[in-house]
Amino acid sequence: MKKKKTMIALVVLVVALATLCACVPSRDACKTKYENAGYKTTPLSANTLDLSGEDVDYIYCGVREASEDYIRVVCFKKKDKATEYAEKVNAEYDEGPYIVEQHGKVVLVGSQNAIDIYNNKGGLVEDGAGNDEGGEETAE
Numbered sequence: 412m413k414k415k416k417t418m419i420a421l422v423v424l425v426v427a428l429a430t431l432c433a434c435v436p437s438r439d440a441c442k443t444k445y446e447n448a449g450y451k452t453t454p455l456s457a458n459t460l461d462l463s464g465e466d467v468d469y470i471y472c473g474v475r476e477a478s479e480d481y482i483r484v485v486c487f488k489k490k491d492k493a494t495e496y497a498e499k500v501n502a503e504y505d506e507g508p509y510i511v512e513q514h515g516k517v518v519l520v521g522s523q524n525a526i527d528i529y530n531n532k533g534g535l536v537e538d539g540a541g542n543d544e545g546g547e548e549t550a551e
Contacts, residue, residue, distance in 0.1 A: 441484060441529070445473040448528055450482070460485070466492045468516070473525065481509065482525035485518045493518050 442452050450473035457467040468486040475481075487493040497513040500520055504511055510526055512519045519526050527533055 442471060442473075444528060445482065445525075448475070449477065450475045450480070450525070455483075462496065473521075475525070478524065480522045480525045482519060482521035482529065484529070485520075487516045487518070490516050 445452055452471050452473045455470040455472060457464040457470060460470065462470075462485075466487055466489070468488050470483070470485045472481065472483045485493070485496060487496065493513055493516045497511055497518045500518065501511040504520065508522075509520050510523055512526055514529075519529055
C-alpha cells in the first residue's frame with residue numbers, strides 16, 4: 412500500500428511540473444510567432460521600463476507598421492512581480508490605447524490584434540502580409 416501511495420504522489424508531482432513548465436512560452440517561440448505575422452520585434456532592457464533586471468526574464472516589443480499593431484511582452488521570473496507590473500501598466504492605459512493582460516509570469520501590453528496572436532486566436536492581418544495562425548493569408 413505504501414508503494415502505491417508513493418507512486419501516485421510521484422505521478423502527481425511529474426504532471427504538476429510538466430504543467431508549470433508549459434505555462435510560459437519561450438522567448439524565441441513567441442518572438443518567431445510575431446515575426447511570422449509581419450511584426451518587427453525588438454528586445455528591450457528592464458531599465459527601459461524602470462524594472463529591475465533581477466526580476467525580469469525577458470522583454471521585447473513588436474510593431475506591425477502596416478496595421479500599427481503593437482505588443483510588448485514582459486516575462487518576469489516571479490508571478491507576484493508580474494502582477495505588480497500589470498496593475499501599474501493597467502492604471503496607465505486605463506482609457507487606452509492599449510490592452511493589458513497577464514498570463515502567469517507574462518504581462519502583455521498592446522493592441523487587441525497583437526494580443527490575439529499571443530493567445531492563438533489568430534489576429535487580424537489587414538494588408539494581407541504575414542500569416543494567421545492557420546498558415547493561410549488573411550484577405551482584406
